[in-house]
Amino acid sequence: xxxxxxxxxxxxxxxxxxxxxxxxxxxxxxxxxxxxxxxxxxxxxxxxxxxxxxxxxxxxxxxxxxxxxxxxxxxxxxxxxxxxxxxxxxxxxxxxxxxxxxxxxxxxxxxxxxxxxxxxxxxxxxxxxxxxxxxxxxxxxxxxxxxxxxxxxxxxxxxxxxxxxxxxxxxxxxxxxxxxxxxxxxxxxxxxxxxxxxxxxxxxxxxxxxxxxxxxxxxxxxxxxxxxxxxxxxxxxxxxxxxxxxxxxxxxxxxxxxxxxxxxxxxxxxxxxxxxxxxxxxxxxxxxxxxxxxxxxxxxxxxxxxxxxxxxxxxxxxxxxxxxxxxxxxxxxxxxxxxxxxxxxxxxxxxxxxxxxxxxxxxxxxxxxxxxxxxxxxxxxxxxxxxxxxxxxx
Numbered sequence: 001x002x003x004x005x006x007x008x009x010x011x012x013x014x015x016x017x018x019x020x021x022x023x024x025x026x027x028x029x030x031x032x033x034x035x036x037x038x039x040x041x042x043x044x045x046x047x048x049x050x051x052x053x054x055x056x057x058x059x060x061x062x063x064x065x066x067x068x069x070x071x072x073x074x075x076x077x078x079x080x081x082x083x084x085x086x087x088x089x090x091x092x093x094x095x096x097x098x099x100x101x102x103x104x105x106x107x108x109x110x111x112x113x114x115x116x117x118x119x120x121x122x123x124x125x126x127x128x129x130x131x132x133x134x135x136x137x138x139x140x141x142x143x144x145x146x147x148x149x150x151x152x153x154x155x156x157x158x159x160x161x162x163x164x165x166x167x168x169x170x171x172x173x174x175x176x177x178x179x180x181x182x183x184x185x186x187x188x189x190x191x192x193x194x195x196x197x198x199x200x201x202x203x204x205x206x207x208x209x210x211x212x213x214x215x216x217x218x219x220x221x222x223x224x225x226x227x228x229x230x231x232x233x234x235x236x237x238x239x240x241x242x243x244x245x246x247x248x249x250x251x252x253x254x255x256x257x258x259x260x261x262x263x264x265x266x267x268x269x270x271x272x273x274x275x276x277x278x279x280x281x282x283x284x285x286x287x288x289x290x291x292x293x294x295x296x297x298x299x300x301x302x303x304x305x306x307x308x309x310x311x312x313x314x315x316x317x318x319x320x321x322x323x324x325x326x327x328x329x330x331x332x333x334x335x336x337x338x339x340x341x342x343x344x345x346x347x348x349x350x351x352x353x354x355x356x357x358x359x360x361x362x363x364x365x366x367x368x369x370x371x372x373x374x375x376x377x378x379x380x381x382x383x384x385x386x387x388x389x390x391x392x393x394x
Contacts, residue, residue: 018206019153020232023073023090023215023224033340033355036279037305040369042133043093043278046361049285054303073215073224074176078149079160080118086111086177090213090226091277092251092380093367094181095188096131097148097196098161101141108171113162120156121146129161131189137167143190150228155200159192179277182211182380184248198382200228209382213276214392215374223394231388236377240388243327246271251380251387255366257325258287265290271365272326274378274387278369281338281358288360294320295335298356306356307343312336324372331389333375 031039038055041048048055074087079099086099100107102114115121123144132138141164148158163178170176185192194202201209206229214225214235225235243253255272258265265287283291288306292298296317298308312318318336325331338357357371379388 018227018229019151021075021150021226021228023075023226033280033343033359034304037359040278040280040282040359040367041361042137044273044282044361044363044367045133046282046363048305048359048361049302050305051302055305075180075226077180079113080115080146081120082118083147083149084111084113084117086113087175088178088180089176089277090180090182091275092182092213093273093275093277094131094179095183095185095192095195096129096161096179096181096190097158098131098139098141098163098190099178100166101162101164103164104141104166106168106171107163107166109174110171110177115144115146115162118146122157127191129190131161137169139163139166139170141165148196153200153205153228155196155203155205158196158199159188159190161190182276183250184382186249195382197228197380201383206230210379210384212377212379213373214377215276215370216392216394217374231377231379235392235394236390237393238390240377240379240390241329242379242381242384242386242388243329245385245387248385250275252365253326253387255324255326256328257323257330259321259323259325259330260291260294261321262323272324273365273367274373274380275367275369276373276378278367279357279371280367280369281371282361282363282367282369283358284363284366285360287366288358291322291335291358292356297353299353300360304343304355305359307353308335308339308356310339310342310352310354312339312354324368326387326389329389331372331376333372337375338371 077088100110100112102112127143130140141162144160144162145157147154147156185195197209200206212227212231216223246252246254250273252273254269256269292306295308313336320335321332323330323332340355340357343353343355376389377392
C-alpha cells in the first residue's frame with residue numbers, strides 16, 4: 001500500500017499554518033454492503049427490519065476492484081519518538097485515537113506499539129478503557145500519552161487508547177490498524193478533555209481547529225486528502241456553506257428537508273450525523289422507502305436490504321435527484337450515485353441488482369456517511385462549531 005502524500009503550507013506572518021495528509025486506497029478484499037449495514041447498525045446501536053441472522057448470512061467480503069465498489073480510505077500516522085507507523089481510519093463518528101499495544105496477543109498481523117521504544121511516552125496510571133459496539137465487537141486496553149506525527153507536523157502529549165485486546169473482526173482487517181477519532185471530546189472513552197484538533201491549535205501547530213476532508217472516487221483515481229488547519233480549495237468548487245452543529249458530541253446537524261425530484265418527503269426536522277467512518281447513508285425506513293420507490297426496479301430484501309438495478313447509471317432514472325437540506329442549505333445527489341456492488345444472484349429471472357448506498361433502520365436520526373461525502377468536500381470546524389460543505393472536485 002502506498003503511504004500518504006504530504007505537503008505543508010505556511011503563511012508565517014499570520015501563522016496561517018496547515019498540513020495536508022493524503023489518504024491511500026485500501027486494496028484486496030473489503031466488506032460487502034450487507035456487512036457495512038451490519039457495522040453501521042452496531043456502531044449506533046440501531047435495529048432494522050432486516051433479519052439480523054439473514055444479514056449475518058449475507059455479510060461477506062468482496063474484491064475492491066469490483067465494478068461498482070468505491071474506495072475505502074486509510075492514512076498513515078506516526079506515534080512516539082522515533083515514530084512507529086500505523087494505518088488509520090480518520091473517523092468523525094468517534095473521538096478516541098487508538099492503536100494496538102505490544103501486549104496485545106490477538107491483534108492479528110497489525111504493527112504493535114511498543115512504549116519502551118519511544119522516548120516521549122508517558123503513562124501516569126494503569127487506567128483502563130474500552131469501547132464495545134452493539135454487535136459485540138470492540139477494543140479494550142490502557143491509556144497513555146505520546147507524540148502524534150502527521151507528516152512533518154508533530155503534536156506532543158496526545159491521549160491514546162492502547163489496545164491490549166480487540167475483537168476478531170478488527171484483528172482480521174489487515175490494512176486498518178486503528179482509529180483516529182475526530183469528533184467532540186464528550187464522545188471519548190479515553191477521558192480526553194479536548195479533541196486532537198483543538199490541542200493542535202492550542203499548541204500553535206495549526207491556525208484553526210478544523211479539518212477539511214476530500215474523499216475521491218475510484219473513477220477519479222481513488223485518492224483522498226485531509227487538510228488540518230484550513231480547507232484546501234483545490235478539492236472543492238465555489239464557496240463552502242456552513243451548517244451549525246446542534247449537539248457537541250457527534251458532528252450533528254439538523255436535516256430540515258429531504259426532496260426527491262423537488263417533492264418534499266420530510267414532515268419535521270430530524271437530527272443528522274455526518275460520519276466519515278460510515279460508508280452508507282442510514283435513513284428511517286419510511287424515508288428510505290420513499291427514495292427507492294422512485295427508482296424503477298428497486299426492491300427491499302429481508303436478507304440484503306435495499307437493492308436497485310445495476311444499469312441505473314446509464315438510464316434516465318439515474319438522474320433522479322435526492323436533495324438533503326442541512327440547516328438552511330440544500331445538497332443534492334443523483335440516484336445513480338447510490339449504486340454499489342452487485343448483489344448475489346437470486347435465480348428467479350429478475351434483472352441484475354446492485355446494493356443501494358442507502359440503508360434503513362428503526363432510527364429517529366440519519367447517518368450521512370461516505371456515500372454522501374464523496375460528492376461534497378466537508379470541513380469540520382471546532383472554532384465555529386459548524387460543518388462546511390461544497391461540491392467536491394478531484
